[in-house]
Amino acid sequence: xxxxxxxxxxxxxxxxxxxxxxIQAAISKLTETCWDKCxxxxxxxxxxxxxxxxxxxxxxxxxxxxFIMQRLMKKQ
Amino acid sequence: xxxxxxxxxxISKLSPEERNQVEERVKxxxxxxxxxxxxxxxxxxxxxxxxxxxxxxxxSGEQTCLAKCMDRYLDAMGIVSKTLIERSSRxxx
Numbered sequence: 001x002x003x004x005x006x007x008x009x010x011x012x013x014x015x016x017x018x019x020x021x022x023i024q025a026a027i028s029k030l031t032e033t034c035w036d037k038c039x040x041x042x043x044x045x046x047x048x049x050x051x052x053x054x055x056x057x058x059x060x061x062x063x064x065x066x067f068i069m070q071r072l073m074k075k076q
Numbered sequence: 077x078x079x080x081x082x083x084x085x086x087i088s089k090l091s092p093e094e095r096n097q098v099e100e101r102v103k104x105x106x107x108x109x110x111x112x113x114x115x116x117x118x119x120x121x122x123x124x125x126x127x128x129x130x131x132x133x134x135x136s137g138e139q140t141c142l143a144k145c146m147d148r149y150l151d152a153m154g155i156v157s158k159t160l161i162e163r164s165s166r167x168x169x
Contacts, residue, residue: 006095007088011079013099017106018077024110027160028117031153035121039152042125042145046152054152058159 030058077102118149 038053039046046054079087090098126141127134134142 006092007084010087010095010099011084014077014079014102017102021077021106021110023160027153027157028113030160031149031156032117032121034156035149035152039125039148042122042141042148044144046148046155051151051155054155055159058156059163062160062163 030061033061034058118146121149122146 034054034057037057038050040050087095087098122142122145125145126138
């Protein structure tokens with residue numbers, strides 16, 4: 001295997017790891033935000049309302065950020 | 077994580093075995109960081125929920141709350157991951 005080929009492979013590896021880290025970071029951030037919004041006193045399981053709230057919260061957060069992005073682009 | 081020229085140069089001189097070792101270490105390091113951040117976040121969130129009035133030691137009630145809180149936090153994270161995965165597959169169709 002030539003050096004330049006294996007170098008590219010290593011750079012691809014690093015890019016993939018960076019991408020995984022970015023996804024992980026997004027999940028962590030969203031969990032934090034939605035935990036604060038949705039969860040009261042921790043029980044022995046998440047009740048239905050809490051689970052729904054978490055799922056809706058994650059979806060609406062993403063909707064909100066694309067809404068904000070579109071609106072900001074229009075202002076440019 | 078960005079690679080500078082010098083690092084790429086040095087990595088190009090490694091044997092395939094050494095390169096694999098480097099990759100393993102990178103993966104382990106990433107995992108360690110994720111784990112450490114998770115511990116930090118859960119501690120903070122659950123401390124706020126469970127330890128309302130810090131006393132001279134953790135009471136058993138507080139420990140029960142911390143344990144439940146941690147499990148629920150992981151549940152919540154699972155729902156968020158699942159929601160993101162479903163959404164990304166919906167968007168790519």
